[in-house]
Amino acid sequence: MPAKVLMVQGSSSSAGKSLLVTALCHIYARRGMRVAPFKAQNMSNNAAVCADGGEIGRAQALQAAAAGIEPAVEMNPILIKPEADARSQVIVNGRVWRTLSAGDYYLNKAYLWEQVTRALDHLRAAYDLVVIEGAGSPAELNLRAGDLVNMRVALYAQSPVLLVGDIDRGGIFAQLLGTLWLLEPEERRLVRGLVVNKFRGDPALFVDGVRILEEKGGVPVLGVVPYLKDLLLPDEDAVSIEAAEKNAQPTRDVDIAVIHLPRISNFDDFDPLRAEPGVRLRYVDSPGTFGQPDAVILPGTKSTTADLDWLRRQGLAETIAQHAQNGGAVVGICGGYQMLGETIHDPGQVEIARETAAGLGLLAVSTRFLPHKATHQVRARIRGEAAWLAPLAGQTVGGYEIHMGETAAVHPWLEIEERSGAPVSVMDGATSQDGSIWGCYLHGIFANDAFRRAWLGSLAPFWGRQAQSAGGASSTEVLNRSLTRLADCVEANLNMELIQKILITPG
Numbered sequence: 001m002p003a004k005v006l007m008v009q010g011s012s013s014s015a016g017k018s019l020l021v022t023a024l025c026h027i028y029a030r031r032g033m034r035v036a037p038f039k040a041q042n043m044s045n046n047a048a049v050c051a052d053g054g055e056i057g058r059a060q061a062l063q064a065a066a067a068g069i070e071p072a073v074e075m076n077p078i079l080i081k082p083e084a085d086a087r088s089q090v091i092v093n094g095r096v097w098r099t100l101s102a103g104d105y106y107l108n109k110a111y112l113w114e115q116v117t118r119a120l121d122h123l124r125a126a127y128d129l130v131v132i133e134g135a136g137s138p139a140e141l142n143l144r145a146g147d148l149v150n151m152r153v154a155l156y157a158q159s160p161v162l163l164v165g166d167i168d169r170g171g172i173f174a175q176l177l178g179t180l181w182l183l184e185p186e187e188r189r190l191v192r193g194l195v196v197n198k199f200r201g202d203p204a205l206f207v208d209g210v211r212i213l214e215e216k217g218g219v220p221v222l223g224v225v226p227y228l229k230d231l232l233l234p235d236e237d238a239v240s241i242e243a244a245e246k247n248a249q250p251t252r253d254v255d256i257a258v259i260h261l262p263r264i265s266n267f268d269d270f271d272p273l274r275a276e277p278g279v280r281l282r283y284v285d286s287p288g289t290f291g292q293p294d295a296v297i298l299p300g301t302k303s304t305t306a307d308l309d310w311l312r313r314q315g316l317a318e319t320i321a322q323h324a325q326n327g328g329a330v331v332g333i334c335g336g337y338q339m340l341g342e343t344i345h346d347p348g349q350v351e352i353a354r355e356t357a358a359g360l361g362l363l364a365v366s367t368r369f370l371p372h373k374a375t376h377q378v379r380a381r382i383r384g385e386a387a388w389l390a391p392l393a394g395q396t397v398g399g400y401e402i403h404m405g406e407t408a409a410v411h412p413w414l415e416i417e418e419r420s421g422a423p424v425s426v427m428d429g430a431t432s433q434d435g436s437i438w439g440c441y442l443h444g445i446f447a448n449d450a451f452r453r454a455w456l457g458s459l460a461p462f463w464g465r466q467a468q469s470a471g472g473a474s475s476t477e478v479l480n481r482s483l484t485r486l487a488d489c490v491e492a493n494l495n496m497e498l499i500q501k502i503l504i505t506p507g
Contacts, residue, residue: 002121002124002125003036003123003124003125003126003127003128003129003130004128004129004130004503005124005129005130005131005132005157005158005159005160006024006129006130006131006132006159006160006162006499006502006503007131007132007133007134007153007154007157007159007160007161007162007190008020008021008024008131008132008133008134008161008162008164009134009137009138009150009151009154009161009162009163009164009191010134010136010137010163010164010165010166011137011139011163011164011165011166011175011176011178011179012136012137012166012169012175013135013136013137014166015164015165015166015175015197016164016166016197016198016225017133017134017135017164018059018062018063018133018235019231019233019486020162020164020195020197020225020490021037021059021063021131021132021133022037022059022062022063022066022233022483022486023066023486023487023489023490023491024131024490025037025063025064025066025067025131026066026067026483026484026486026487027487027490027491027496028067028129028131029066029067029068030487033128033129034069034126034127034128034129035067035127035128035129035130035131036064036067036069036075036123036126036127036129036130036131037060037063037064037066037067037075037130037131037132037133038060038074038075038076038119038120038123038130038131038132038133039057039059039060039075039076039132039133039134039135039149040076040077040078040116040119040120040132040135040148040149040153041077041078041079041080041112041116041135041148041149042056042057042059042060042076042078042079042080042135043079043080043081043082043088043135044057044058044059044079044080044081045081045082045263045264045265045266045302046058046234046235046265046266046267046268047079047081047091047265047266047402048060048061048071048400049375049376049377049400049401049402050070050071050072050073050094050377051070051071051377051420051421052073052094052420053094053375053376053377053419053420054072054073054093054094054095054375055073055079055091055094055095055375055402056071056072056073056075056076056079056091056094057076057079058234058235058266058268059133059234059235060075060076060133061234062233062234063075063131063133065479065483066483066487073093073094073119074093074119074120074122074123075119075123077092077093077115077116077118077119078090078091078092078112078115078116078148079091080105081265081302082263082302083099083263083302083303086101086102087099087100087101088100088102088105089302090105092112092115093115093119094375096373106146109146109148112148113148113152116148116149116153117156120132120153120156120157124157129503132153132154132157132159134149134150134153134154135149135150136150137150137179138150138151138179138183138187139178139179139182139183141182151183151184151187151190154187154190155186155187155190158190159190160190160192160193160502160503161190161191161192162191162192162193162194162195162222162499163176163179163180163191163193163194163195163219164194164195164197165179165194165195165196165197166197166198167196167197167198167199167206167224168197168198168199168200168227169198172196172209172213173209173212173213173216176194176196176213176217177213177216177217180217180219191219192219192220192502193219193220193221193222193495193498193499193502194213194214194217194219194220194221194222195221195222195223195225195494196209196210196213196221196223196224196225197225198225198226198227199224199225199226199227200226200227203224203226203493206224210224220495220498222494222495222498222499223490223493223494223495224493225489225490225493225494226489226493228485228486228489231482231485231486232271232274232275232478232479232482233271233479233482233483233486234268234271235268253278253279253460253462253463254276254278254279254280254294254295254456254459254460254463255280255282255291255292255293255294255295256270256273256279256280256281256282256293256294256295256296256297257282257283257284257290257291257293257295257296257297258270258281258282258283258284258296258297258299259283259284259285259296259297259298259299259311259316259320259336260283260284260285261298261299261301261307261310261311261335262306262307262310263301263302263303263306263307264299264300264301264307265299265300265301265302265334265335265402266299266300266333266334266402266443267283267299267300269299269300269333269443269444269445269446270297270299270446272446272447272449272452272475272478273446273452273456275473275475275478276452276453276456278463279456279463284316285314285316286314286315286316287314287315287316287318287319290316290319290323293323293328294328294329294459294460295328295329295330295331295459296320296323296328296329296330296331297330297331297332297333297336298320298330298331298332298333298335298336298337298339298340298439299333299334299335299336300333300334300335300336300402300443301334301335301336302335303335304335304338304339304344304367304405305344305346305357307335307339308339308344308357308359308360309357311339311360317360320360320362321360321361321362324362324436324437327436328436329436329437329458329459330362330436330437330438331437331438331439332363332438332439332440333439333440333441333442333443333445334401334402334403334441334443335403336439337363337365337407337429337430337439337440337441338359338367338403338405338407339359339360340359340360340362340363340365340430340437340439341359341360341361341362341363341364341365341366341367341407341430342358342359342361342363342364342365342366343356343357343358343359343366343367344356344357344358344359344366344367344368344369344405345366345367345368345369346368346369347368347369348369348370348371350369350370350371350404362432362437363409363430363431363432363437363438363439364409364410364411364430365407365408365409365410365430365439366407366408367405367406367407367408368405368406368407368408369404369405370404370405370406371404372404373402373403373404374401374402374403374404374441375400375401375402376400376401376419376420377398377399377400377419377420377421378398378399378400378401378416378418378419378420378442379396379397379398379416379417379418380396380397380398380399380414380415380416380417380428380442381394381395381396381397381414381415381417382394382395382396382397382413382414382451383412383413383414383415384413384414384429384431384435386413386431386432386433386434386435386438387434387435387436387458388435388454388455388457388458389413389431389435389438389454391454392450392451392454395450395451396417397414397442397445397448397451398444398447398448399442399443399444399445399447399448400442400443400444401419401441401442401443402443403441407428407430407441409427409428409429409430410430411430411431412427412428412429412430413429413430413431413438413440414427414428414429414440414442415427415428416428428440428441428442429441429442435458447475448475449474449475452475
């Protein structure tokens with residue numbers, strides 16, 4: 001018998017669908033159900049790598065963790081990674097399929113829909129419950145003909161739908177009621193409950209609001225979920241970068257500036273730094289916002305050379321070089337690591353129209369783009385001897401790779417010993433002689449607690465001594481606490497008994 005299904009759709013992007021699905025996965029998993037997440041089509045440059053090397057959206061990997069299972073490509077069969085305003089790399093079943101314009105993408109709708117239904121059927125055969133996430137809004141009338149992720153999925157699975165609205169941005173009645181009224185009758189029939197999300201203040205003040213929604217919508221309001229502050233969970237939406245900047249507090253310990261590249265990817269790499277007490281993590285996009293950080297990080301990017309050109313136009317390349325010359329720390333992860341080198345070669349024009357581009361020249365490395373993408377979960381051993389890395393020599397760290405090029409370094413500080421479960425010996429990373437400038441391909445490197453804290457301690461010895469004496473939660477503990485907090489809040493504020501009845505009698 002195929003698994004039961006429950007779908008969460010939103011009145012708009014950033015209504016809170018992803019976190020609500022995460023919460024429901026955790027709630028039902030701790031009730032003993034075998035539950036899995038599913039999102040037919042995702043658009044994000046924040047990706048995760050499964051055990052087999054396949055790519056899926058970061059949100060689905062988080063939802064899998066909330067369900068207590070390993071992520072799998074069936075949880076997100078289509079991942080769209082924007083490379084430019086009108087062109088994207090399309091990942092199908094975890095692997096690069098094609099690079100397409102928006103118009104060409106929809107010409108392949110029949111093939112893509114086949115992948116969606118196959119993946120969902122696979123999950124329904126393996127689990128007790130599949131919690132499905134929509135994308136954007138189901139009432140985008142101009143996009144309805146090409147729908148692969150919202151009501152077409154709900155109709156295929158005959159899934160009950162919970163419709164979520166974001167009251168924090170205002171207009172909750174127009175959001176929820178307008179969405180309902182724009183749906184076709186067969187679609188509207190599947191909407192079994194409304195959720196008011198991100199409520200600030202006393203929910204008793206919204207009792208009349210609940211009544212109005214139910215009277216005019218003809219659908220029960222399943223709950224009013226409060227706005228949760230400081231929820232330390234990975235996010236795939238760049239809107240979270242703006243929120244992180246607003247919430248960043250001044251600190252006398254460690255100030256870290258992450259360059260907000262136009263095509264920034266996998267910025268959840270830095271969540272473990274943001275979670276550390278005494279660390280201010282902020283995103284900057286101009287010399288005027290750069291300030292005087294202890295360290296600057298060049299993150300991953302979907303287009304290394306285009307974002308490198310942007311750095312120069314903005315004047316940030318010169319600012320970063322001056323910061324390094326003054327003894328400041330500079331870090332590059334993946335595409336950011338490629339930028340720190342001397343040259344980037346692209347003989348096959350994988351990314352740029354010219355064969356060679358100059359890097360920032362802060363590390364003695366050169367990169368060569370290749371037509372194939374490396375995607376692996378990895379284990380690597382630290383072999384660095386420079387400065388703060390010396391005490392870590394011989395330790396193992398985990399992470400994942402998603403990159404198109406190979407980078408040659410004279411003095412690598414990492415040896416990758418395992419890729420996607422297979423033993424290898426691949427050198428990675430480079431450092432300056434004093435260790436203040438370094439880079440590598442390993443996404444997730446800062447989730448390794450000993451590594452993260454050793455680096456932070458090198459930036460501010462006071463912080464390091466304080467952290468050593470205080471102990472502190474590991475990245476895994478922070479994640480688990482945040483998942484528990486999220487699930488407890490949602491469970492307490494949603495009518496779970498009514499949701500259970502909806503699951504039993506979906507029609």
